[in-house]
Amino acid sequence: MTVEQTLADLVAIDSVSSRSNAEMISYLETRCAAFGFETKTFSHIDENGIEKINLVAFTSGQESKSQPPLSASGAVQIELTLVGHTDTVPYDPNWIEALTLTEKDGKLFGRGACDTKAFIAAALTAIEPIDLGRLKKPLALVFSSDEEIGCLGAKRLADAKPFTARYAIVGEPTSLQPMRAGKGYCLAEFIIRGTEAHSAYPQLGASAIFRAARLIEQIEKIADQLKEDQREGFEPPYTTLNIGVIKGGTAKNIVAGECRFTLEWRTIPGQASAHVLNLVGQSIDELKKDDSEFLCEIDAHRFDESFETPADSPLVEFLERASGQSSATVAFGTEAPSMISLGADAVVFGPGDIRVAHRTGEFVPLRQLNQCVQVLRQAIEKFCG
Ligand SMILES: [Zn+2]
Numbered sequence: 589m590t591v592e593q594t595l596a597d598l599v600a601i602d603s604v605s606s607r608s609n610a611e612m613i614s615y616l617e618t619r620c621a622a623f624g625f626e627t628k629t630f631s632h633i634d635e636n637g638i639e640k641i642n643l644v645a646f647t648s649g650q651e652s653k654s655q656p657p658l659s660a661s662g663a664v665q666i667e668l669t670l671v672g673h674t675d676t677v678p679y680d681p682n683w684i685e686a687l688t689l690t691e692k693d694g695k696l697f698g699r700g701a702c703d704t705k706a707f708i709a710a711a712l713t714a715i716e717p718i719d720l721g722r723l724k725k726p727l728a729l730v731f732s733s734d735e736e737i738g739c740l741g742a743k744r745l746a747d748a749k750p751f752t753a754r755y756a757i758v759g760e761p762t763s764l765q766p767m768r769a770g771k772g773y774c775l776a777e778f779i780i781r782g783t784e785a786h787s788a789y790p791q792l793g794a795s796a797i798f799r800a801a802r803l804i805e806q807i808e809k810i811a812d813q814l815k816e817d818q819r820e821g822f823e824p825p826y827t828t829l830n831i832g833v834i835k836g837g838t839a840k841n842i843v844a845g846e847c848r849f850t851l852e853w854r855t856i857p858g859q860a861s862a863h864v865l866n867l868v869g870q871s872i873d874e875l876k877k878d879d880s881e882f883l884c885e886i887d888a889h890r891f892d893e894s895f896e897t898p899a900d901s902p903l904v905e906f907l908e909r910a911s912g913q914s915s916a917t918v919a920f921g922t923e924a925p926s927m928i929s930l931g932a933d934a935v936v937f938g939p940g941d942i943r944v945a946h947r948t949g950e951f952v953p954l955r956q957l958n959q960c961v962q963v964l965r966q967a968i969e970k971f972c973g
Pocket of ligand 1: 673703704735759760761
């Protein structure tokens with residue numbers, strides 16, 4: 589099958605994150621089994637009662653014929669893992685060709701054509717002519733669920749640890765530029781309490797908004813302090829903070845009883861996700877010295893790790909050579925940290941431009957799609973052949 593035919597099949601399957609990805613997994617499992625892969629699915633029911641599945645298709649490799657099956661012991665060591673997420677963002681119902689791959693001026697249009705079904709189609713096409721039985725080292729394909737809503741499938745797989753991986757290429761639209769590092773993404777909500785009172789008698793209450801303002805002033809100082817710890821290759825090269833939403837009080841003549849704000853921070857590699865929260869915690873302790881009733885509840889609900897694969901990793905060097913592009917860093921969240929937690933040197937790489945992903949009319953340039961097939965085929969030969 590040509591890479592376009594495979595991509596057309598993938599685009600035709602509606603795999604928006606809110607739906608079950610079972611149909612997509614069934615298609616991929618059939619293709620992988622036909623190539624000679626062993627396959628294993630990891631299914632779970634999400635919070636809306638919908639089945640979501642991760643699929644791992646793998647070879648044992650001649651040098652490790654006695655490998656045990658994939659299991660929670662993580663005993664299986666995979667040499668090269670190619671990772672593609674099966675879900676897409678939603679599409680506008682007015683985009684009538686969203687599920688029909690359409691070619692125009694060397695570009696292939698369709699929902700997911702760029703993010704990230706193009707990479708999946710390239711991986712399947714790269715493998716098709718290869719005799720898997722002669723590969724010396726284990727190769728795996730990982731097809732994950734729910735990437736677009738927080739890389740949930742890959743995180744579940746990393747927690748289950750069914751295998752360890754040496755090298756992983758995580759498919760995302762990077763215009764075939766190898767991305768070897770990325771900032772983390774963390775989010776917390778702060779709920780500051782006060783005591784309501786008539787605003788003519790403020791001494792009878794305690795303003796949650798004044799309290800929040802004092803804390804926010806400290807957070808701005810922390811943002812400045814964080815600029816001292818820098819990592820090359822990032823723009824800007826330090827951890828950034830943002831208070832994007834604030835809400836507080838009920839009326840102009842009531843001393844505010846509650847104030848909430850969100851704090852988002854994007855960490856540089858090598859800095860723990862909790863570092864910012866620890867600094868804010870110290871500020872809260874300081875504020876409590878002057879105001880013993882200072883009450884602050886913190887609901888920290890997201891800690892996506894940063895990642896970094898060394899520039900001299902054989903995978904980075906290979907992808908730089910094969911693509912003719914030097915490596916860089918990504919600004920968006922990916923499944924790379926999950927692969928790193930499985931032991932891999934991970935690089936984010938794939939055809940298409942992230943700036944057209946998630947849009948009506950997203951597309952992948954056919955030339956890049958074909959080039960990706962060649963690069964992935966060379967990668968399999970180099971690392972597993
Ligand atoms: Zn994606």
